[in-house]
Amino acid sequence: MIQIENLTRRYGTFTAVDDITFTARPGRVTGFLGPNGAGKSTAMRMMVGLTTPTSGHALVLGRPYRALPTPARHVGVMLDATAQHAGRTGRETLALAAAMAGMPRRAVDTALERVGLTPREAERRVGAYSLGMRQRLGLAGALVGDPRVLVLDEPANGLDPAGIRWMRGLLRDYAADGGTVLLSSHLLHEVEQIADDLVMIGHGRIVAQGTKEELLRGGGTQVGSPDRARLGAALERAGHEVTVRQDGHLVTSATAEQVARLALTEQLLVTDLRPSAGSGLEEMFLQLTAAEARESVEVAA
Ligand SMILES: Nc1ncnc2c1ncn2[C@@H]1O[C@H](COP(=O)(O)OP(=O)(O)OP(=O)(O)O)[C@@H](O)[C@H]1O
Numbered sequence: 001m002i003q004i005e006n007l008t009r010r011y012g013t014f015t016a017v018d019d020i021t022f023t024a025r026p027g028r029v030t031g032f033l034g035p036n037g038a039g040k041s042t043a044m045r046m047m048v049g050l051t052t053p054t055s056g057h058a059l060v061l062g063r064p065y066r067a068l069p070t071p072a073r074h075v076g077v078m079l080d081a082t083a084q085h086a087g088r089t090g091r092e093t094l095a096l097a098a099a100m101a102g103m104p105r106r107a108v109d110t111a112l113e114r115v116g117l118t119p120r121e122a123e124r125r126v127g128a129y130s131l132g133m134r135q136r137l138g139l140a141g142a143l144v145g146d147p148r149v150l151v152l153d154e155p156a157n158g159l160d161p162a163g164i165r166w167m168r169g170l171l172r173d174y175a176a177d178g179g180t181v182l183l184s185s186h187l188l189h190e191v192e193q194i195a196d197d198l199v200m201i202g203h204g205r206i207v208a209q210g211t212k213e214e215l216l217r218g219g220g221t222q223v224g225s226p227d228r229a230r231l232g233a234a235l236e237r238a239g240h241e242v243t244v245r246q247d248g249h250l251v252t253s254a255t256a257e258q259v260a261r262l263a264l265t266e267q268l269l270v271t272d273l274r275p276s277a278g279s280g281l282e283e284m285f286l287q288l289t290a291a292e293a294r295e296s297v298e299v300a301a
Pocket of ligand 1: 011016034035036037038039040041042043186
């Protein structure tokens with residue numbers, strides 16, 4: 001379990017992480033999603049004691065990370081897979097991580113097996129690894145202490161679709177055994193494939209959070225109609241939120257059935273009616289982050 005409460009980090013007058021609160025639960029993979037510069041890495045660094053919060057706190061397994069005895073036995077951390085020492089072999093890198101976690105040497109082989117690096121690959125220098133192999137090695141380093149919690153910054157970066165599927169399987173199994181996984185990404189399709197719960201941030205602030213299903217449901221209904229203006233007005237009179245998309249479709253908080261009933265009552269023609277979630281999390285993510293950007297422009301103005 002990771003509990004983040006009112007976590008804030010300022011650099012001078014710039015607020016990188018702005019009062020975020022969420023919980024990553026055991027048995028779940030939580031995706032921490034946001035565009036570049038949204039504050040994900042800063043928040044994760046605060047979770048693992050590398051950056052001091054300006055205010056608020058982050059608890060891992062009920063304690064601040066720094067108060068955990070032998071933290072690597074409790075929390076597996078991968079912040080930057082490209083930062084590994086290029087001159088060491090994969091096995092040496094893991095042997096060091098295992099020693100620091102106070103784990104026996106066989107933990108190295110177990111971790112290598114878990115991430116699918118062969119003994120031969122493990123004998124090669126990290127400098128010769130592809131980005132995908134480095135991600136696997138980074139993940140092995142996080143797993144070597146057999147922790148109950150994983151904090152992974154952009155773990156899918158550089159993985160091909162088969163690699164992403166593999167990682168999804170690994171993290172799902174880990175969560176199914178009761179583990180807690182928090183992973184960040186700036187790519188929606190990655191998180192969509194891997195996570196159960198989502199926390200989206202933009203400009204340091206949380207713009208949406210919930211289960212993936214909840215957030216998809218929250219996408220509303222899209223409707224096409226030659227009587228768009230009248231249908232939009234009728235939906236608003238009935239208390240539903242309505243926005244007009246660039247392609248002229250309405251997106252409303254009403255369900256498809258509510259739209260259909262209203263159109264029938266009002267004698268309006270509907271030419272397209274479907275859950276807006278069909279357009280994927282991506283549109284919602286873009287809308288949310290765009291809204292966040294507009295808001296900060298307004299605040300700044
Ligand atoms: N030490 C620092 N001093 C000043 N500003 C910083 C510092 N660390 C981060 N920032 C700023 O905080 C903001 C958030 O950065 P952060 O790296 O947390 O974002 P991110 O969501 O992880 O982005 P990315 O996906 O690009 O890694 C950025 O504008 C960054 O420039």
